[in-house]
Amino acid sequence: MEILEHMAFGLKVALEPTNLLYCFIGVFVGNLIGVLPGIGPTGTMALLLPLTFHLSPVGAIIMLAGIYYGCQYGGSITSILVRIPGEASTVITCLDGYQLARKGKAGLALGVSAIGSFIAGTLSIFGLAFFSYPLARAALRFGPPEYFSLMCLGLVVLTFLARGSMLKSLIMALCGLFLGLIGLDPYSAKPRFTLGFPELMDGVGIIPLVMGLFGIAEVLSNLESREKAQIYETQIYGILSSLKEWLKAKWSILRGTAIGFFTGIIPGGGAVLASFLSYALEKKLSREPQKFGEGVLEGVAAPESANNAAAQSSLIPLLSLGIPPNVVMAVLFGALLIHGIQPGPFLVKDHPRVFWGLVMSMYVGNAILLLLNLPLIGIWVRLLKVPYRYLLSMILLFCLVGVYSVNNSVFDIYLMVIFGIFGYVLKKLDFEPAPLVMAYVLSPIFETSFRQSLTLSGGDLSIFFSRPISFTCLTVAFLLILLQIASPLLKAIKDRK
Amino acid sequence: MRGQNRDFLAGLAILLLGLFLARSSTKLGLGAASNPGAGFFAFWIAISLSIMGFFLSVKSTLGIGARSDTPYSGQRVWLKPVLLTVLLGLYGAFFKILGFPVVTFLLIFIVFRWFVEEGTKRAVLLSVSITSLSYLLFSVVLGLSLPEGILSSILRGL
DSSP states (O other): OOOHHHHHHHHHHHHHHHHHHHHHHHHHHHHHHHHHOOOHHHHHHHHHTGGGGGGGGHHHHHHHHHHHHHHHHHHHHHHHSSSSSSSGGGGHHHHHHHHHHHHTTTHHHHHHHHHHHHHHHHHHHHHHHHHHHHHHHHEEEEEEOHHHHHHHHHHHHHHSSSSSOOHHHHHHHHHHHTTEEEEEOOOTTTTSOTOOOOGGTTTHHHHHHIIIIIIIIIHHHHHHEEEEEOOOOOOOOOOTHHHHHHHHHHHHHHHHHHHHHHHHHTTTTTTHHHHHHHHHHHHOOSSSGGTTSSSOOOHHHHHHHHHHHHHHHHHHHHHSSSSSSHHHHHHHHHHHTTTTTOSSSSHHHHHHHHHHHHHHHHHHHHHHHHHTTTTTOOOOOTTSSSOOHHHHHHHHHHHHHHHHHHHHHHHHHHHHHHHHHHHHHHHTTTTTTHHHHHHHHHHHHHHHHHHHHHHHHHHHHHHHHHHHHHHHHHHHHHHHHHHHHHHHHHHHHHHOO | OHHHHHHHHHHHHHHHHHHHHHHHHHHHOOTTTTTTTTTHHHHHHHHHHHHHHHHHHHHHTTTTTTTEEEEEOOSSSTHHHHHHHHHHHHHHHHHHHHOOOHHHHHHHIIIIIIIOOOOOOHHHHHHHHHHHOOOOOOISSOOOOOOOOGGGHHHHOO
């Protein structure tokens, strides 16, 4: 009952005219960004972050979160209609969504995708409200060793699930941890690795870092690309199709929601993994798995529900433990800090307006998206015909102005360009930048909890193994690393035999 | 450059970077385990980084987890990214001297004319429109403090 009262309070906050407006702007921009390939939610949130400084913390966070889940809706439109995934989380939707469109069932695929996303979003919000609150209360009992071990596990799981090599992801995470240490030492106030620049005394800003790695690096990479998108012209009708078709997809939507919800909570999980897992499960459960990829409705319903559920549930570890499970949440973590709010167990208690307002704004946002998404499909498709080269100058401009406006500092522009080059090189070498950003965000808490634990134990490392939660987290982390090291070695030995 | 060779060099660079950072961390003071100094945590991260770099080099030498690379196209694909990076550096250098409207116009014009390969007239038109609209949005509507530079007297008179 207490939670329902809190939810009612959150709904009241979310329905305040200004917050409603920011929610609308957030989901609208998110939807737009989801449609456009090459611009992701991370970059967009970073671009718009400086513009939120003038807003109230609740409004700013509602708007930024709206961009993320709005993206999941928008990305599916292009996947279904033009086989260009606007977002990585909608890549799998291309397989059956586009085939359905080719069979003249684009409307049905879009309808199932939108309504499936709405159902998944709604159920996830309730899950978020019911899980976050008790989890935050439990986390209040966590001490520095538990926090340190939990973050170790989070980073290892993130690198384990990251795309590509785990070793490269671990390197990125270590680079992020190191970047987070630049600036004054929190205990002795000694400058660390500032290279004599007074601008670095406060550390490397999250905005130059994220804008460089995701905005500038993306622009630099796209300058190499000469590909032109082919737009498949199709008629869109039957969005609100027959009940029989809907009923066919109901279990897929529910299974997708469940997978998405739990995958979203896992560090490194998020919407991308959720969509792939749910598609694989649907294929496995299907009586006609061979038809997957040829235009099966379940192949759209499940991943679309899963990615939206994951987008919402990924807020659980951020809001209740203060640990962002993916890079988008890391940017949101940075945004909360900029607005003077520390994410973690105290958030619910100290800032109930922000917590419950955000949770319930997502319900409102999902409803807005459902109403907004379907009528705007025609406009979004036309927008896709705008060549990326025209968007390039706008992205550059937003990056430059956005990064400068934070501190009115040209130094930040240089810093962003340096991170842009770094991000471009990382892409060339197949290093994923997401673990770097997450580790960078966690670095100060990581170091503090490590040093506090050692001070508490008088330098005895067994403090991390003598507490049950800490021991469990570290054991799981160790096993995951071992598994990752052992599997390619065993494979190599097997191949040589 | 082949993928394995590239990974070997990347691993080597990370190994050396880690060692350099570890050495720099010791200068900050490691302290004791019971009272860690400013460089303690950084030192262990740098050492871990070196170890990972070493593993990456070894892994690429042994060919574990090697993947097929996209073939080298022979085109100078890196030229535009390098030129844009230089341009962004110059944008920063002249940002306060020439002011936001002038440097933005020049940047957008160069991007449209030489990167997007638009005609001169169209590039000028697009650059003027984008610069004016962005100045209106950022400076007038959102109230961001952007340097006006050499156009300050004209802009203040408007």
